[in-house]
Amino acid sequence: MSGRFADEGDMPRGRLLPDDDPFALTDVLVDELMDVVEDASVPAAYEPVVQVLTAVRKPATEAELAGELEAVALFRSQITRRGTLATADPAHRRRRRVPVIIAAGALSVVTATGAAAATGSLPEPVQRVAAEVLSKVGISVPDGSNSARELPTPRRSASAQISIPADALIRNESAVRQSIASNVALGEPAMGDTRPGATTAPSDILDLGGGSGSALVPLADPPVAAGSGSALVPLADPPVAAGSPTVDPVMSPSEPVPAPSNPSPPSTPVAPSSHEVTPPVEDEDGLAPDSQGGLSDDDDQGGSSQGNQGGPPQDSQGGSPQGGPPSDVQQGPVHPGPPSDTPGSPPHVDSGPPTGKPGRPPDVQAGPPDDDADSRDA
Amino acid sequence: MGDWAGNAAFDGTLRAAQGGDELAFAAVWRWLHPPLLRWLTVVAPGGVEDVASEVWLTVTRSLGAFEGDERDFRAWVFTVARRRAIDWARRRKREPLCAPLDEFDVADPSATSSSLVDADIALEAALTLLQQLTPDQREVVALRVIAGLTVSETAAIVDKSDGAVRVLSHRALRTLAQQLGADRLTRGVTV
Numbered sequence: 164m165s166g167r168f169a170d171e172g173d174m175p176r177g178r179l180l181p182d183d184d185p186f187a188l189t190d191v192l193v194d195e196l197m198d199v200v201e202d203a204s205v206p207a208a209y210e211p212v213v214q215v216l217t218a219v220r221k222p223a224t225e226a227e228l229a230g231e232l233e234a235v236a237l238f239r240s241q242i243t244r245r246g247t248l249a250t251a252d253p254a255h256r257r258r259r260r261v262p263v264i265i266a267a268g269a270l271s272v273v274t275a276t277g278a279a280a281a282t283g284s285l286p287e288p289v290q291r292v293a294a295e296v297l298s299k300v301g302i303s304v305p306d307g308s309n310s311a312r313e314l315p316t317p318r319r320s321a322s323a324q325i326s327i328p329a330d331a332l333i334r335n336e337s338a339v340r341q342s343i344a345s346n347v348a349l350g351e352p353a354m355g356d357t358r359p360g361a362t363t364a365p366s367d368i369l370d371l372g373g374g375s376g377s378a379l380v381p382l383a384d385p386p387v388a389a390g391s392g393s394a395l396v397p398l399a400d401p402p403v404a405a406g407s408p409t410v411d412p413v414m415s416p417s418e419p420v421p422a423p424s425n426p427s428p429p430s431t432p433v434a435p436s437s438h439e440v441t442p443p444v445e446d447e448d449g450l451a452p453d454s455q456g457g458l459s460d461d462d463d464q465g466g467s468s469q470g471n472q473g474g475p476p477q478d479s480q481g482g483s484p485q486g487g488p489p490s491d492v493q494q495g496p497v498h499p500g501p502p503s504d505t506p507g508s509p510p511h512v513d514s515g516p517p518t519g520k521p522g523r524p525p526d527v528q529a530g531p532p533d534d535d536a537d538s539r540d541a
Numbered sequence: 542m543g544d545w546a547g548n549a550a551f552d553g554t555l556r557a558a559q560g561g562d563e564l565a566f567a568a569v570w571r572w573l574h575p576p577l578l579r580w581l582t583v584v585a586p587g588g589v590e591d592v593a594s595e596v597w598l599t600v601t602r603s604l605g606a607f608e609g610d611e612r613d614f615r616a617w618v619f620t621v622a623r624r625r626a627i628d629w630a631r632r633r634k635r636e637p638l639c640a641p642l643d644e645f646d647v648a649d650p651s652a653t654s655s656s657l658v659d660a661d662i663a664l665e666a667a668l669t670l671l672q673q674l675t676p677d678q679r680e681v682v683a684l685r686v687i688a689g690l691t692v693s694e695t696a697a698i699v700d701k702s703d704g705a706v707r708v709l710s711h712r713a714l715r716t717l718a719q720q721l722g723a724d725r726l727t728r729g730v731t732v
Binding site (some may be wrong): 186188190193194196197198199208209211212213216218219221222223224227228230231234235237239241242247248511538 | 543558560561563565566570572574575578579590593594597598601602604605616663664666667668670671682685686687689692707710711714715717718719721
């Protein structure tokens with residue numbers, strides 16, 4: 164085997180170099196040459212190379228350091244007003260801008276939402292929530308229901324109050340005077356005549372026909388509850404035949420109602436089976452009607468479908484919301500139907516929690532703890 | 542030349558420079574500018590001053606965001622220098638100079654070999670000799686010798702493997718040795 168070890172003194176990595184190549188190098192020798200190791204044992208062929216590499220690593224010359232002032236001037240120009248270098252490269256600047264953009268966007272959204280809430284332009288649920296939140300910080304904005312129902316109303320009423328008295332009242336007054344004059348001429352009692360023969364009241368005279376009187380009535384008298392004895396109600400209501408029962412068109416528009424002239428209960432009261440099944444406890448909690456398809460708003464249609472068989476609306480089925488026992492005797496003609504007709508009602512009753520509150524236990528159980536918490540907080 | 546030789550520790554000097562201290566920046570500049578010029582003389586002859594100015598402009602702009610020690614900073618500066626040199630080379634191709642580049646880019650090997658061996662080697666002559674290497678070889682040799690970077694640091698800058706850097710270094714040294722009086726040295730070894 165012909166050959167020799169490079170760097171024979173220290174046996175670098177055991178690589179065998181050929182004898183006929185004077186420029187053969189090992190990795191260790193390459194590193195020593197590159198690092199310009201002074202006491203490195205390099206082959207004679209590389210002694211000039213060592214001199215070259217040592218020359219390029221000489222200390223700096225004055226010519227090389229001549230541009231120091233210009234470099235410092237360049238450095239000074241990069242110093243910010245705060246006296247330091249800008250610490251942000253483009254990536255850092257982008258990272259800084261992100262929170263600013265987010266904050267600006269959030270501020271815009273809050274401002275727009277607040278403006279919409281102040282003007283009552285938000286949807287009703289959102290408006291209600293905004294009103295509640297802002298009311299806590301002392302800002303009063305229209306409530307959702309108020310904004311949807313009450314805001315337009317004052318405008319109309321205000322315009323009516325402004326425009327109608329200006330012309331209609333004058334015409335009314337002149338018409339009243341003419342009517343009084345004609346009545347006087349016909350021998351009827353004059354206005355304010357309280358003698359037994361007088362049949363007209365001042366409010367009755369205001370019904371001048373042609374709609375002018377009807378427009379004036381609401382302005383003079385605000386709506387009152389039915390049965391309060393307002394003298395204006397008969398003017399608006401159509402004439403009712405004497406002896407016919409008064410039917411509330413809203414409560415039962417199409418169902419026959421027992422005549423008030425027959426106050427006695429039926430001789431054989433029919434007790435609906437549903438009332439026999441319904442426990443009183445459920446009535447007190449207000450859950451039994453719901454489980455039977457009763458009083459909740461969602462079940463109004465189902466209740467009416469049952470009540471159309473002859474019963475009044477659901478509100479009068481037994482006074483369950485008031486907590487009283489079902490008045491089966493007084494509602495003989497009422498046949499609300501068995502609760503089993505309503506899909507899902509038996510599982511509500513049978514599969515209720517052991518607390519005896521079938522139906523919607525979460526709704527019921529969720530209320531009192533909140534109240535308790537509020538009271539504790541208070 | 543190579544390692545930090547300032548009066549204060551490099552980390553403190555660098556932090557002071559990042560804080561706007563001109564003296565600290567001047568110390569850093571005096572440490573790295575000479576090897577930067579020599580490295581540019583080898584890899585980008587003809588555009589040394591221009592490229593060096595661009596390098597320091599980039600360094601001063603990004604100095605505040607730098608984090609690292611002495612070796613990291615040196616490697617970063619030469620990474621910037623390499624990119625600016627590449628940009629300069631591309632511009633030079635689009636905008637050719639009036640005089641041929643060969644007249645001052647490449648030295649005459651016959652005129653330097655004998656004088657380098659016999660006489661005291663001057664800096665400029667040594668840099669001129671390194672310019673005769675292939676672009677990859679002279680770049681690696683300049684980073685390893687002039688900038689004082691390790692094999693791994695050099696490989697990271699030139700985007701090559703450590704083995705490729707070693708091979709390039711090996712071939713560059715061999716080429717230099719052959720150019721510096723190959724006849725006489727060969728006789729001395731083989732005898």
